[in-house]
Amino acid sequence: MIKVAIVDDHQLxxxxxxxxxxxxxxxxxxxxYESAIALLNQIDDLDVDLVLMDIDMPEMxxxxxxxxxxxxxPNVKVVILSMHLNSIKIQEAISAKVSGYLLKTSxxxxxxxxxxxxxxxxxxxxxxxxxxxxxxxxxxEDPNYSELTKREIDILRLVCQELNSxxxxxxxxxxxxxxxxxxxxxxxxxxxxxxxxxxxxxxDNGYI
Amino acid sequence: MIKVAIVDDHQLxxxxxxxxxxxxxxxxxxxxYESAIALLNQIDDLDVDLVLMDIDMPEMxxxxxxxxxxxxxPNVKVVILSMHLNSIKIQEAISAKVSGYLLKTSxxxxxxxxxxxxxxxxxxxxxxxxxxxxxxxxxxEDPNYSELTKREIDILRLVCQELNSxxxxxxxxxxxxxxxxxxxxxxxxxxxxxxxxxxxxxxDNGYI
DNA sequence: CTAAATATACTCAAAAGTAGGTATTTATAC
DNA sequence: GTATAAATACCTACTTTTGAGTATATTTAG
Numbered sequence: 001m002i003k004v005a006i007v008d009d010h011q012l013x014x015x016x017x018x019x020x021x022x023x024x025x026x027x028x029x030x031x032x033y034e035s036a037i038a039l040l041n042q043i044d045d046l047d048v049d050l051v052l053m054d055i056d057m058p059e060m061x062x063x064x065x066x067x068x069x070x071x072x073x074p075n076v077k078v079v080i081l082s083m084h085l086n087s088i089k090i091q092e093a094i095s096a097k098v099s100g101y102l103l104k105t106s107x108x109x110x111x112x113x114x115x116x117x118x119x120x121x122x123x124x125x126x127x128x129x130x131x132x133x134x135x136x137x138x139x140x141e142d143p144n145y146s147e148l149t150k151r152e153i154d155i156l157r158l159v160c161q162e163l164n165s166x167x168x169x170x171x172x173x174x175x176x177x178x179x180x181x182x183x184x185x186x187x188x189x190x191x192x193x194x195x196x197x198x199x200x201x202x203x204d205n206g207y208i
Numbered sequence: 209m210i211k212v213a214i215v216d217d218h219q220l221x222x223x224x225x226x227x228x229x230x231x232x233x234x235x236x237x238x239x240x241y242e243s244a245i246a247l248l249n250q251i252d253d254l255d256v257d258l259v260l261m262d263i264d265m266p267e268m269x270x271x272x273x274x275x276x277x278x279x280x281x282p283n284v285k286v287v288i289l290s291m292h293l294n295s296i297k298i299q300e301a302i303s304a305k306v307s308g309y310l311l312k313t314s315x316x317x318x319x320x321x322x323x324x325x326x327x328x329x330x331x332x333x334x335x336x337x338x339x340x341x342x343x344x345x346x347x348x349e350d351p352n353y354s355e356l357t358k359r360e361i362d363i364l365r366l367v368c369q370e371l372n373s374x375x376x377x378x379x380x381x382x383x384x385x386x387x388x389x390x391x392x393x394x395x396x397x398x399x400x401x402x403x404x405x406x407x408x409x410x411x412d413n414g415y416i
Numbered sequence: 417c418t419a420a421a422t423a424t425a426c427t428c429a430a431a432a433g434t435a436g437g438t439a440t441t442t443a444t445a446c
Numbered sequence: 447g448t449a450t451a452a453a454t455a456c457c458t459a460c461t462t463t464t465g466a467g468t469a470t471a472t473t474t475a476g
Contacts, residue, residue, distance in 0.1 A: 010312040016224015104218040162401045177455050193370045199407045385425050
């Protein structure tokens with residue numbers, strides 16, 4: 001019997017999924033949590049093999065939560081169950097050492113498969129997640145493509161807070177010229193026309 | 209027995225909710241659809257009293273779908289079941305003649321209550337939805353607040369497509385000056401500093 | 417019909433963003 | 447240790463946005 005916990009802020013989803021999974025003969029739902037905090041508060045005393053974790057939740061996102069969970073209970077498996085598909089989230093999830101990544105559009109059969117696969121010591125990433133990763137690797141091989149640097153991500157986030165280059169410069173203790181250079185490099189890398197494109201990119205790719 | 213159909217693109221949610229609702233003694237789930245199109249294709253032959261409708265779905269959003277459903281089957285009740293809470297969506301839903309608006313964070317008990325209430329000829333809007341509406345009415349009474357006009361919404365959407373004022377002007381066959389005026393009025397009404405603020409507002413309020 | 421709201425168009429001026437450079441210092445990787 | 451990448455900073459030039467006005471035609475609501 002695989003002991004599974006569910007973390008999701010949507011009660012209907014949480015409860016529905018629990019019912020569906022409990023119907024599987026080898027799965028037992030031992031916990032349902034409406035937030036990562038709620039799970040972390042009980043993780044010490046919880047007899048659990050695998051956590052199904054949503055990403056978008058108030059208070060603490062599922063990826064941060066995964067890091068916390070694995071720090072306390074390194075033997076517990078974490079599988080992401082999110083509605084969003086973007087390569088940055090998937091990569092962040094992998095960095096956080098999740099064992100799988102599923103979409104909410106998945107079927108109950110796929111979720112059960114994923115749980116079994118992960119408990120057998122393998123990873124399970126949904127077809128869509130794999131595809132997304134492959135495409136992001138393809139992009140990286142494109143000579144016109146280059147990853148954003150840490151500093152560029154800083155600038156991107158501040159642009160998205162409606163700050164102008166001078167304000168960004170003040171905030172980061174750099175020259176206005178530097179902020180403008182970073183901004184221009186962003187426009188070039190992301191291949192968009194103006195700051196509006198930057199915000200949309202940031203939103204689509206989970207930077208904000 | 210109340211005959212309910214569920215429209216939601218997340219299979220796990222759809223299926224889970226169906227199980228939960230089927231357990232209620234007075235509710236029968238007569239259909240599960242992964243898209244509004246799928247529902248509309250079968251609506252003629254479907255013996256259904258009430259549709260639980262998600263908003264954010266590919267192909268056709270739940271509000272457009274509601275209008276279509278009610279055009280064909282005016283006696284069917286539609287209740288929105290969405291994860292998002294914003295006054296514009298709620299108002300659009302009301303305009304589309306929905307009978308209720310629930311959040312996915314609701315409990316199964318609340319959903320069942322809502323279904324019963326609506327089948328008794330009343331409307332059911334969740335506490336959060338009501339609160340959101342009240343706050344939007346409060347805003348309207350604020351002398352500094354004013355609703356966006358249709359034209360302003362046009363301009364807002366084009367700004368979000370990375371167009372500058374000249375390009376917007378060309379697209380709408382108006383003068384560049386006019387486009388600039390609209391843009392400035394938007395900044396003033398939305399109370400933000402630049403186009404970045406406009407995009408975020410547009411996203412937060414479901415304009416794009 | 418009339419008043420109010422909306423959409424339209426313009427001017428002038430200041431501020432910010434965009435586009436093309438160049439160049440130095442600081443990390444990082446091989 | 448030396449390439450390489452990243453972060454830093456500056457210059458010139460041009461475009462766009464923003465701010466603060468004014469003004470008129472067109473719609474809409476009472």
